[in-house]
Structures are given as structure tokens and as C-alpha cells.
Amino acid sequence: MSVPAAQKKGIRAAQKEARPKEIVESALAIFARDGFAGTRLEDVAERVGISKGTIYLYFDNKEELFKACVRETVGAHIQQTMQMAATFEGSTSDLLREIFRRVSATLSKPGYRTILILLISEGQRFPELVSFYHSEMIGPGIEGLRAVIKRGVASGEFRDTGLSDFPMMLMSPVIASVIWTHLFSKVGDFDFNAALQTHLDTMMDGLKA
């Protein structure tokens, strides 16, 4: 802060700023593999190439580290998608497909899949995290979806099914695919995208007027 120049910010400082993100990334991988209780901070540290003690310079304890993993990984995606939806000019069918494309593109990345799985696995132990997630991410997302359905009904594209009361169900094929992949990708092969696309087509047909 009181340091004269930006150049002065040397390697050390750069390292220091990068640390939390490095740790979170490492932790995410280990949490995903071993679960919360099963994760050893030593493994997390080793993956970053630092010592166990160093983690405690950046995070109060294991629980806070876990929360940071969840919080800092999802972020902007939902907002971006909602903005896109608000200004979309084509048909509502195309809008819905675009939304599915984005959401599934995000959730098909291992990192994000991990978050979902972790939330399911450990949610009960971290109620604040769940309600944070619900209010900050899921809630707005649901409202966005509801708006899209209403847009389709208003334009005469969709029938007025009760689905606008449960917009989150639109995402069920995405969620099911993620879980299927997570559980059985080693047991048998499963074409995530083809399965999803097929199901979406059926669902869209069901929505159409």
C-alpha cells in the first residue's frame, strides 16, 4: 500500500496473492476425491508444494477452506447467463436451448461437477453454505428460468403447463447427467452430451404448444 511502485511488487508478493487460489484449487481436487472428512490437509498442501502450516495463514480451518472452495468457484456464470437471457432476441425455444448449452457446458467441466457433488455430499454438514448457495445462485437462477417459461407462454410458443411453478425441474436432466457421469463413468461409458441433448429434445417437444 505504501510501497512506491507497482514494479516493486516482487515475486514474493505475487506468490502471496496467488496462494489462496492455489490452495483452493488443490483443496477442490482433494475434497472431490476424498470428501470433507476424508481429506487430509497434508495432501492439499503437498499438491501446492507448501507445508501444512501455511494453509492456516490463509484459512482459519478446514471448514473455512471448504466453504471457500464452494464460494469462489461458481460465481459469475449464472449472472452472465441471466444477462444473456434478458437481452436475447430469438425464439424462446432457442433461448432455452442456449441456456441449457451454457449450464451443461459449465457443469460438464470436472471442476464444476465437483462442486455439485460436494454440495450434495456435504451439504447437510454446512447449512449456511447451502442457504448461501440457495439464495445467491439457485434462487436467481430459478427466477430467470421462470421468466423464460413465461416469455414462451406469452409468445404463444409454449403451452401454459404447471412447469412455471417448478422451473428448477427444467434442469433435472443436466443434474441427472452430472450425477450419472460422476457415479458410473468408470463402470461403463456414457455420452453425457448425447444423452442430455436427446432428453432435452423430448422435453422441449413436451413444452411446445
Added chain:
Amino acid sequence: MSVPAAQKKGIRAAQKEARPKEIVESALAIFARDGFAGTRLEDVAERVGISKGTIYLYFDNKEELFKACVRETVGAHIQQTMQMAATFEGSTSDLLREIFRRVSATLSKPGYRTILILLISEGQRFPELVSFYHSEMIGPGIEGLRAVIKRGVASGEFRDTGLSDFPMMLMSPVIASVIWTHLFSKVGDFDFNAALQTHLDTMMDGLKA
């Protein structure tokens, strides 16, 4: 020895026979709350009103207890449903609705919901369990669903969508509902059955010829 066997089965024997089930039920609850690694066998024992050591009279170790929880809870349900499907006489739409009704009735019970959540949470740490599950439960279930879809297409009720390649996706709304309930039932209310029914209606419409 020379005593009539039926009367002889005293309190002790009755207790002994009941123990495994009691322990599994208790374990199911605690595993669901705390995850596999987070579960303390002492908690499991206390819930049954026995001592820690007693668990080891019936299960070799924590892992075997966990497996028993999964194995002994699901079992017959899938087979029953498949038999029903094989002999069903009404329309395929009605058959599909009946299948959904059964599956969701089962999965809406806390005990069975727990199994699904546990499988998602701990699957990665128990590959044998997952593949056991996949081959014994899920695989047959998928084949059953595929047969139903084909029945509908053959009878002219359903269009020939690609969904017969991914029959498991038919279950996605059930799965999503279970997860939604698990995660957010404390945060906000969610009418499991209404949500499911609404989504199913939409999906069925999508399937119809």
C-alpha cells in the same frame, strides 16, 4: 436340544436376530447425517442402545456395515417393478406413469433417499459397491425402461425418439427431485410430488406421437 424349538427361541435369540437390522437402520441414519468417514460407530451403537463392541459381533468393520446398509435397503424393489411392467396390460403411458409412481414413492421415503445420497457421496470411495449397484440394480432397471419405451413405440403411442438409447434419463426428474429435497428442504419448501408430476406430464407430452 430336546426342547420344542419354537418356544425355546428366548428373548436372547430374538434379540440376536433383530440386531443386524437394528444396527443397519441406525447406521443408515448416521451415515446419512455425517457421511461415511464422518460417522462414529459409537453414535451408531448409542442410537440402538448397545455398545460399540456389539457392532463388531455382526459386522466385520465399518466398511462392511456401510455395504450392508446399501445392500439390504434397496433389493427387491426394482425386481417387483420389473415384474409388474412385464405383465402390465394397459397403455404404455399408464405403465410409465405407474413405474414413476413406484420409483418416486420409494425414493421419497427418507430411508431410500438416504441410500441415493450416500451412493453419490461415497461412491468414489467404494468402486466395488458402485459396480455392484450398477450391474445388479441399475442395469436391469435400464433394460426394463428401454423395453417400455420400445413397447410404446411399437404400439404407436410414442414417437421413436432417441430416448431409447438413454432410458435412464427418464428417471432424471425423480433423481433431481430427490436431490432438491435433500439439499433444500430446510431452506425452503418444495412439493416433491407436485414438482415431479408436473415435470412428468411435460415429458410424457414430449414422448407422445
Added chain:
Amino acid sequence: MSVPAAQKKGIRAAQKEARPKEIVESALAIFARDGFAGTRLEDVAERVGISKGTIYLYFDNKEELFKACVRETVGAHIQQTMQMAATFEGSTSDLLREIFRRVSATLSKPGYRTILILLISEGQRFPELVSFYHSEMIGPGIEGLRAVIKRGVASGEFRDTGLSDFPMMLMSPVIASVIWTHLFSKVGDFDFNAALQTHLDTMMDGLKA
């Protein structure tokens, strides 16, 4: 005691009388294999074909069972040998050889070897047992040996070495052989009797006048 006839003493009674011995024999084997702390009473019971609880009908606890093993296994041997020595008529060399023959014959039996090893292994935890052993078995034995040496010196067969002050050392080759066999019988072969005999010859030569 107040029972009319000897025949009346049925199978049950015979069993009951035999039990302690059976248990001790089994325990001896397990103690020898696993040491005191390492021995599980369940293993002892299983070897006899009874249940764990039954042991407690005959022995107060594990420690008492161990003591019984040591106490009841040695018995008459020393006394017999001393009586033989007192009435022996040949040369003292021959007497000494006969003593060695008897002692080593006894200690080469696995059961008796076991006692010696157990005493060495666990003696420190059972001081009473050690002093019982010392006063009842070892002490008289030493006095017997001292008498033999003095007999040899008196008759002019042996020189008057200081060995009469440490008669127990005469037994050292026997003890060393037992231990050697115990430790290394699996590693390499070792002719217990030949080794012993050879050493004794040397020692006897050393004693001769």
C-alpha cells in the same frame, strides 16, 4: 464323594475332571506361540472345543491360567532325578552323564521347552511365579548338582574347580541348546542332541582330574 458307585461317575463328571487339564494344555500351546499378552482366551477355548466363558469356571482370569500352565507342567521330574542321583552306584562321570541325559530329554520335548521360554519371556511380569520356580525346582536341582560335583571331587574323579560354587552353570549347554532350537529351528537345522553331546564331552574333560 457321597455318590454310591464309581460307575455312576458318568461322562459328564469325567469331562469335568478333565477340563482343567485340557484347558491348561491348550493354553500352554497358545501362550507359547503368542506370548502372554498376545494370547486370546478365545483361541484357547476354541482349541479345546469349549466357549470362552467356560474357562472362567475353572480359572479366575488369564493370569491365573498362565500360572497354572507353568506350575502344573513341570512336576516330578526333578525329584525323580535327584532320587536316582542319591542311589546311583557307578562313577560320578556316568552319573553326570545320566543327569544330563534326563534333563535334556525332558527339555527337548516341545511342552517343556515351552515352559522355559515362557518363563524367560514373561517372568518379569510374574515374580511370584519366578520365585516359586526358583525355590521349588531350581533350588533343589542346584543342590543336587552341587552334591554330585562334591561326590566326584571326593572320589578323586574331578578336580576341585570353583564350579561347585555355581553348579547351575553345568546346565548352560542344555539351556543354550533349548534357546537355539527355539529361535533358529526354522532358519537352519541344528542337531540338538549332537551339539549338546559334543559340548558335554568337552566340559567333562575339563572337569576330570
Added chain:
Amino acid sequence: MSVPAAQKKGIRAAQKEARPKEIVESALAIFARDGFAGTRLEDVAERVGISKGTIYLYFDNKEELFKACVRETVGAHIQQTMQMAATFEGSTSDLLREIFRRVSATLSKPGYRTILILLISEGQRFPELVSFYHSEMIGPGIEGLRAVIKRGVASGEFRDTGLSDFPMMLMSPVIASVIWTHLFSKVGDFDFNAALQTHLDTMMDGLKA
């Protein structure tokens, strides 16, 4: 890093280097008192003034700690003695006496006596340890002794008794003395050195031509 290394080695580093030896010494004492299975690592730790967990920073588990006790305590002694024997210039009698002097000096120290007792007590449970011992320590020792006997026979000092086939028996008085001391030192007094010396004299006389 840029600090002169020798001075840098602070208290911590010094402690860390000393730890394994401290722990082994403590463990040796407790193992000797309680046997392998009977030893509580907490007791070992307490004796050093550290916590139970610290032991695991230096040894993988109880068994490895036990092995370390055996390995790190004997080591160089045999080699030193053998080198001495190879270059000894006096009579073979004197050489043999010198060997006895060294071996018994070593084994009369409580620490080394402990090792022998432990080996006898726990050998059956640690076959690798026993065979390690046999090949690395005992085997060479025996060959050394055999060479000495042959040297004596060659020089005409000793008769050609069969003892060169069982050289280990030469050590039997030492072994017997150690065991006697271990078992009965509390029961009665026993002059280890006098007993040994007397017996050796007898034995040497037996060897002489």
C-alpha cells in the same frame, strides 16, 4: 539458506536428530519390561517426555519401532570382535578368553541383555527379524568362532574335538548367565562374572590338548 550451516543447526534441529535414539532407548526399556504386545506406546512416549503422536513422526508403527530397537543396538560389536580375532597375535587360549571377555562385557550391560531376552521372547512373532539376526550377526559370529577353534587345533593348543561343528555352544555359558541374571537377579544374588569365569576355566581345560 545463506546462513553458515553449523551455527544454524538450532535447538529444534538438534532435538530432531536426537529423537530417534531417545525413543529407541525408551522403547528398549519398556519392551524389556512388558514385552512387545504388552508395551503401550504411551509409556514409551512418556519416558522420553514427548507425546504418543511424536513417535509416529519417526517410526511407521510399533513393529518398526521394535525392529529399530533390535537393529540399532547390537551392530558393530560383533564386527569389532572379529577384526580383533583376525589380527590377534597371542595364544588361542588367550584369544578365546579375550573373545569371552568382550562378549560377556557387552551382554552384561542391561541394554544388551534386554535385546537377547526380547529376541527369545518375541522371536516367534518376528521371523524376519530372527532370520536377519541369524544371517547378519549370529552367522558371521559362528564362523569367527569356528576359525578360532581351528586355529587352536592347528597350533596344537586344542584337541580336535567335535566342537568345531557346533561353535555356538562355546557361548552357552554366556547365554545361560544372561538368562539366569535376568530371571533370578531379584530372587537371589548371583555373581555373573564369577560364575562365567569359573565355567569358562572348566571349558578351556576341556579343550586343551
Added chain:
DNA sequence: CATGAATGAGCGTTCATTCAT
């Protein structure tokens, strides 16, 4: 007399957390 289900204290081992360096 015998059983064996049940107990509960105890120990080996792990690991989140601390703190002197």
C-alpha cells in the same frame, strides 16, 4: 455346567491445529 451375547476399558494410529524457529 456351559454358553455366547454383550460390555467397556484400552490401545494403535491418524490428523487438524499450534507455535517456536
Added chain:
DNA sequence: AATGAATGAACGCTCATTCAT
């Protein structure tokens, strides 16, 4: 800022011992 040695609480598992049957 970073380390890593040390801690100590916690937990899985074992087994001597008890006691209802």
C-alpha cells in the same frame, strides 16, 4: 511469510470379563 516438529483429541477395533439364559 513459511516451516515442520509437536501435540492431543478422537476413533476404529480388540478382547478380557461378565451374566442372563
